[in-house]
Amino acid sequence: MTTPHPRPPAEDRTAPIVVGVDGSDHGEAAVRWAARNAAATACPLHLVHALDLAAGTAFGPFDLYVPPVTATLRTRGAAVLDSARRIAAEVDPRVPVEIELTEEVPAAALIARSAHARMTVLGAEGHGGTLRHLGSTLLAVTAHGHGVVTVVRSIDPLDPPVGPVVVGVDGSAFGQAAVEVAFTEASRRGAALVAVHCWTDLRFERLAGLLDVVDEDPEVEAAAAAALAEQLDGWPEKFPDVPVRTQVYRHGPAHHLVEWSRTAQLVVAGSRGRGGFHGLLLGSTSNALVQHAFCPVMIVHPR
Incomplete structure (x- = not known):
């Protein structure tokens, strides 16, 4: 007799494939891979770019509230999402795509959205065999994410x-x-x-x-x-x-x-x-x- 076991989520065609996008080459590879899988499973794509404004690591604590700084970050984030949406459309224009720009910490944003996702996809920097750096976001989401988390290498899959x-x-x-x-x-x-x-x-x-x-x-x-x-x-x-x-x-x-x-x-x-x-x-x-x-x-x- 087989042992009862926890099951992954039942297939839900309304649940999206969530992709963390950051404008990098490996992030673009993740978008392409996810778009192919969204097309094959007839489910929507949800592209997420997190600004991490609360971290305050790139600027001083008071600069966070200076409109030009935050406005520039949002403008860049919007451009990253627009580029990712174009990449998804190149793979298959029939895939419904939703984009989201959030001020959250990237790992926290993706972990939260993974709870309601068909799958969560991230890109990995490196060309098979080793990562150049196991980033904190990648490590956190693969460890704490819900359901299926897929890591895609920076080489564009066949x-x-x-x-x-x-x-x-x-x-x-x-x-x-x-x-x-x-x-x-x-x-x-x-x-x-x-x-x-x-x-x-x-x-x-x-x-x-x-x-x-x-x-x-x-x-x-x-x-x-x-x-x-x-x-x-x-x-x-x-x-x-x-x-x-x-x-x-x-x-x-x-x-x-x-x-x-x-x-x-x-x-x-x-x-x-x-x-x-x-x-x-x-x-x-x-x-x-x-x-x-x-x-x-x-x-x-x-x-």
């Missing part, structure tokens, strides 16, 4: 994308929610699904000399295969159009999922896994994928 959808399966409630999202995405994309399971959460790079396969130990191999089958139970029947491949390793979920991201069009993972302690909002595997994956990454938070 259109149409190629490769399978890869999902990390660990038996946790968060991992189970990720499985549902992964099957849904694979079906929508007409892609195969690769379910990756690691018998332990030990880090691969710290296990030099130890075997990373399970077929050398029949008992471990059988137990791992049974655990994976239980975690996938029922989903292939719900999505008969999705070819499913399973891959079991002994160690290193972060390492193996990052390696799979080299050839995947999308990697899906729970926000934290079986090893996360109470209160941990972003697990080590999810954190590694956000920083090092070569393709877009969906981090799934059960609502």
